[in-house]
Amino acid sequence: MYKYSEKDRQFLVERVDQFEKQLNRYLSGDLDEDKFRSLRLRNGLYMELHAHMLRVAIPYGILSSNQLRALADVADKYDRGFGHFTTRQNIQFNWIQLPEIANLLRDLTDVGLHAIQTSGKATRNITADPLSGLTEGEIEDARPYCELIRRWFNLHPEFSWLPGKFKIAINGAKLDETALRIHDLGLRLIKNKKKELGFKVYVGGGLGAAAMIAAETASFIPSEDILSYLESVMRIYNLRGRRDHQKKLRIKFLVRELGASEFSRLVNEDWHQTKDDQELKLNLKELQSLKEDFALPIQSINLNGFQDDIDFNYSIWKKNNVRNHKVSGYSIVNISLTKLGAAPGDTTSEQMRILANLADQFSSGEIRTTKRQTIVFPFVRKDKVFNLWESLEKYDLASPHQGTMAQIVACPGRDYCSLAKAVSIPIATRVQERFNDMKKLLDIGDLKINISGCENSCAHHHIADIGLLGMQKNGEEYYQITLAGETLHETNIGKKLGPSISGEGIVDSIETIVNVYIDNRKINENFTDVFKRIGIEAFKEKVYG
Amino acid sequence: MDEIKNPSYLINKDYESINLVTFDEWIEDSEKLSKLGVGIILKPQDDIYSIQEQLELIELIALDFSNFDDGRGYTQAYLLSKRWKYVGEIIAINAHLDQLQFMIRSGITSYQLLESYKGSIDEDYSHGFSLCYQAAANNNGLHLQY
Ligand code: SF4
Numbered sequence: 001m002y003k004y005s006e007k008d009r010q011f012l013v014e015r016v017d018q019f020e021k022q023l024n025r026y027l028s029g030d031l032d033e034d035k036f037r038s039l040r041l042r043n044g045l046y047m048e049l050h051a052h053m054l055r056v057a058i059p060y061g062i063l064s065s066n067q068l069r070a071l072a073d074v075a076d077k078y079d080r081g082f083g084h085f086t087t088r089q090n091i092q093f094n095w096i097q098l099p100e101i102a103n104l105l106r107d108l109t110d111v112g113l114h115a116i117q118t119s120g121k122a123t124r125n126i127t128a129d130p131l132s133g134l135t136e137g138e139i140e141d142a143r144p145y146c147e148l149i150r151r152w153f154n155l156h157p158e159f160s161w162l163p164g165k166f167k168i169a170i171n172g173a174k175l176d177e178t179a180l181r182i183h184d185l186g187l188r189l190i191k192n193k194k195k196e197l198g199f200k201v202y203v204g205g206g207l208g209a210a211a212m213i214a215a216e217t218a219s220f221i222p223s224e225d226i227l228s229y230l231e232s233v234m235r236i237y238n239l240r241g242r243r244d245h246q247k248k249l250r251i252k253f254l255v256r257e258l259g260a261s262e263f264s265r266l267v268n269e270d271w272h273q274t275k276d277d278q279e280l281k282l283n284l285k286e287l288q289s290l291k292e293d294f295a296l297p298i299q300s301i302n303l304n305g306f307q308d309d310i311d312f313n314y315s316i317w318k319k320n321n322v323r324n325h326k327v328s329g330y331s332i333v334n335i336s337l338t339k340l341g342a343a344p345g346d347t348t349s350e351q352m353r354i355l356a357n358l359a360d361q362f363s364s365g366e367i368r369t370t371k372r373q374t375i376v377f378p379f380v381r382k383d384k385v386f387n388l389w390e391s392l393e394k395y396d397l398a399s400p401h402q403g404t405m406a407q408i409v410a411c412p413g414r415d416y417c418s419l420a421k422a423v424s425i426p427i428a429t430r431v432q433e434r435f436n437d438m439k440k441l442l443d444i445g446d447l448k449i450n451i452s453g454c455e456n457s458c459a460h461h462h463i464a465d466i467g468l469l470g471m472q473k474n475g476e477e478y479y480q481i482t483l484a485g486e487t488l489h490e491t492n493i494g495k496k497l498g499p500s501i502s503g504e505g506i507v508d509s510i511e512t513i514v515n516v517y518i519d520n521r522k523i524n525e526n527f528t529d530v531f532k533r534i535g536i537e538a539f540k541e542k543v544y545g
Numbered sequence: 546m547d548e549i550k551n552p553s554y555l556i557n558k559d560y561e562s563i564n565l566v567t568f569d570e571w572i573e574d575s576e577k578l579s580k581l582g583v584g585i586i587l588k589p590q591d592d593i594y595s596i597q598e599q600l601e602l603i604e605l606i607a608l609d610f611s612n613f614d615d616g617r618g619y620t621q622a623y624l625l626s627k628r629w630k631y632v633g634e635i636i637a638i639n640a641h642l643d644q645l646q647f648m649i650r651s652g653i654t655s656y657q658l659l660e661s662y663k664g665s666i667d668e669d670y671s672h673g674f675s676l677c678y679q680a681a682a683n684n685n686g687l688h689l690q691y
Contacts, residue, residue, distance in 0.1 A: 007675075007676055008690070010676075011676055011690075014673060015674075017673070021665070021669060025662060025665065034613065035643065038613060039643055121614065121616075148691065151678040151679070151690070151691050152678055153679070155646075155647075155674075155678070156678075156679055156681070157646070157647040157648075157649075157651045157679075157681045158622075158623050158647075158682075159616070159619070160619070161616025161619065161644075161647075227679075235620055235623075238616055238617060238620045239617055273628060279680035286691065
């Protein structure tokens with residue numbers, strides 16, 4: 001498993017030391033509010049009226065069991081025994097006291113964790129497929145590239161004060177679990193006709209009020225040239241991005257205003273001046289060593305003759321939560337922490353320690369986190385899945401509902417978030433109560449519902465089968481429904497169904513939508529297949545008819 | 546404003562006697578001004594590409610970093626220093642202590658702080674790290690790790 005070197009950890013300590021000085025200057029009134037805001041965000045710190053939130057990066061969604069234990073310790077020592085796994089490969093602590101920040105961050109440096117650039121107008125941590133390296137047909141494991149690119153833009157002197165935040169996703173798999181075209185910049189690993197590895201580049205995607213799908217700016221950038229190309233994208237953005245309008249800071253607005261072809265022409269013009277600079281070439285030696293660090297810790301095993309246990313609950317759980325591994329003899333196991341009525345992603349320190357111990361026992365000490373706020377054990381022997389399930393049952397972590405429609409992604413919403421226009425979690429709970437029949441859930445199959453409490457779209461409702469966006473109408477809570485958003489095969493923003501629907505009626509509408517799907521479904525068709533075939537009108541008629 | 550500082554290993558030149566003009570003034574009458582031997586103050590929004598061909602005529606360039614969150618000055622410094630190999634002084638004016646490491650590595654050769662903080666040491670912010678993760682205009686003597 002990849003670990004930070006001594007030098008990397010030293011760098012993290014130096015970063016904490018510097019931030020501590022800035023914090024002390026702020027606390028003694030020697031650093032003004034605005035500057036400190038800009039500096040603290042780059043260290044993952046949000047300040048609210050009564051408590052402060054710290055966002056810690058989980059690079060590529062991967063944690064070792066020791067890192068997870070360190071996070072549990074942080075939750076106990078500095079928070080109220082909780083952490084919140086986000087949809088974007090981070091964990092957030094919500095009750096942090098300012099004077100303790102530096103010690104908290106220092107504790108994390110011991111296990112190579114940090115909060116650098118988890119917020120602020122700079123390059124954020126890079127999203128990779130949480131199943132990187134595990135699935136069949138991958139073009140290449142994206143993580144070594146992610147890591148080289150992350151390093152390059154870590155405190156980059158030229159690009160640390162961009163007009164807006166800058167989120168990058170890199171995918172090397174056949175299906176796009178990263179949703180790369182809704183990122184400011186998405187890279188798809190591809191091979192050209194000569195079988196050389198490179199990237200297709202998409203720029204200017206994003207959700208929020210003006211949801212946009214990123215445009216292709218380059219069809220093939222050789223992998224060793226990617227750093228200089230990315231620098232050119234950021235240089236154009238840094239110089240020309242809107243800084244005058246708070247709502248137009250992201251690169252998607254620049255790409256839209258200039259047009260994708262003019263934007264990519266400007267990038268190319270700049271890039272032609274730097275692409276041959278040897279200093280900007282990807283370090284192939286380092287790449288090789290990262291490939292070794294990220295290599296799988298398992299080898300195929302022969303389990304001929306192995307018969308799995310027969311148990312009704314186990315088989316249901318297994319159907320929904322266990323996937324095939326590309327290494328024979330192994331499985332990928334999905335674990336959901338979602339409890340009815342609780343904020344999805346919330347995890348207690350006790351659960352973290354349990355998971356860390358189980359990961360040591362069953363998964364080579366490695367854990368992955370996903371954008372559906374679940375946990376993945378990537379290396380479980382097929383003949384140990386039943387034992388793992390028994391342990392999960394014991395700790396109440398193996399509800400068979402996981403992996404069905406009942407597993408909803410909901411942002412904190414009005415219960416916890418001051419920006420919210422409407423509640424999210426209570427809607428999720430009501431949907432779960434309505435659909436509590438296991439047989440029905442199994443029949444419906446994998447259908448994704450995401451609920452955001454406002455236009456900031458933290459729950460990524462635009463890319464769900466059924467997306468809900470909370471809003472206010474005459475002082476009451478309403479929800480805009482979007483249907484058939486997707487990213488796996490192609491990227492589509494969900495289509496608006498029609499006028500928004502009151503909180504009271506929303507669960508009925510969801511049930512109606514699900515029924516339209518079931519009634520029209522042909523064998524092996526998923527929600528988007530049906531939607532594309534029968535069109536939005538068929539849904540509209542039933543919901544508003 | 547604070548005095549102008551030159552990190553010791555950077556080029557040094559007697560520039561205090563040079564008159565500074567704004568970018569607009571320069572564009573207006575660069576022919577006359579270039580004979581006088583002036584320096585230019587560039588604001589973030591000034592189009593740096595429009596002086597690319599005239600760099601030899603400009604004695605020094607002062608980049609105005611007064612807006613803490615406006616990062617265009619870093620790209621201006623990079624273009625001048627690394628890409629166009631400007632040989633005159635590139636001064637960061639109205640600079641902020643907390644951003645010194647970024648400015649120096651982007652290619653500025655000296656700086657003038659907007660305000661200084663009692664008890665703070667510039668080096669903590671200009672040289673706070675033992676390594677860097679990218680090649681830049683000026684690697685500032687750091688160990689490169691990338
Ligand atoms: S989507 Fe809105 S309500 Fe939900 S967490 Fe984000 S900002 Fe808060």
